[in-house]
Amino acid sequence: MYQQTIGSSFKLEGITIHSGIVTCMTLHPSRPNSGIVFRRTDVEPFEIIEVKVKNVSNTERCTQLTNHNGYSVSMVEHVMSALRGMAVDNAIIDINGEEIPVLDGSSLDIATKISEVGLSRQNVEKKYLRLKKNVRVEIGKSFLEAFPCSAMSYTIGFKNVHNLPFLSDQIAYFDFELNDYLSDIALARTFGYEKDINYLRSKELIKGASLGNAVLIGESGIMSNLRFQDEFARHKLLDVIGDLALIPPFLAKIKGERTSHHLNILLARKVLKHLY
Structure with a gap:
């Protein structure tokens, strides 16, 4: 390769x-x-x-x-x-x-x-680095972990943490050898909650956000047509791939739930210490 x-x-x-x-x-x-x-x-x-x-x-x-x-x-x-x-x-x-x-x-x-x-x-x-041992990071109920493996795969979960009746927990899976990034992951959009808008704007964030570039989750429903039933989990997985791309290519089995950029970077830093 x-x-x-x-x-x-x-x-x-x-x-x-x-x-x-x-x-x-x-x-x-x-x-x-x-x-x-x-x-x-x-x-x-x-x-x-x-x-x-x-x-x-x-x-x-x-x-x-x-x-x-x-x-x-x-x-x-x-x-x-x-x-x-x-x-x-x-x-x-x-x-x-x-x-x-x-x-x-x-x-x-x-x-x-x-x-x-x-x-x-x-x-x-092209050289792929290998993981020496299992690596895990967690913050409260959020976790992300990597296991030594001969291929690269991701299993990422989205949790309905606000217990909205129209939402359910989701799990997205992607394997570089079995799946296609362009059709399976790339389409998944960023999302946010309507209740967070005022807070984020008070912090000088999301000034350019719109229904044209984000899926909005309201109090009574999702204000966009979803591209996948598990689009939120797929976008979380998209972000994990992107954040872990800040370290050299490596092979591992990645699993996580309630992930965030902060958690992704914690894992990237820890994984980097255990690659060979």
Whole structure:
């Protein structure tokens, strides 16, 4: 198996879910062994932000990376999920602001573009790291764990923590060898609760949120047509893939419930210490 980059550059533009401004990102092919890097093009000279879990600076409602000069890029989880899910090892992501556009709230547009431009095989072998032992992180009833395995799979649960009568617990499963990221995971959108809107806006968040880029769960029903019956669990799984893509490719069986970006990053940091 060999490393891969995207076949050609492509651009995506849209509103950002938290700051509420329009930004544009352009993904470019990159050389073998370069990994994924963000490049802030709104500053001169460009600021490079490496995709490494040690650069995570915030996990409130999204994942943010910050470089040694204090320049950040946030909402990286969806594009990172698409890149890992579509088997892209090396790429440069130009972004003209501090936040990645939310697009439709999923990673569908990004994964579709990758599918359209195709993948370019590079003449360097791709290596998967292995997990030495079971690893688990937990906060209250929330947990995320990784088990040594010869393949990569995810089982992620969504809990109806507010006991809403129209919602049920959900479990999503994804195996890189058996399932298709573009059709099974990429379409799952971010979601939120109507009761949290005022609180989040008081914290200067979700300024760009709308029913066009998020599924809203109201007190009496879901205010969007779902793409999957288990869309909430699938989106949680999408985020786990994206957050764990901040460490090198590895093989493990991932299981979790009530996951969050904070929990995902805790696991990524702990897993990184036990890879070989």
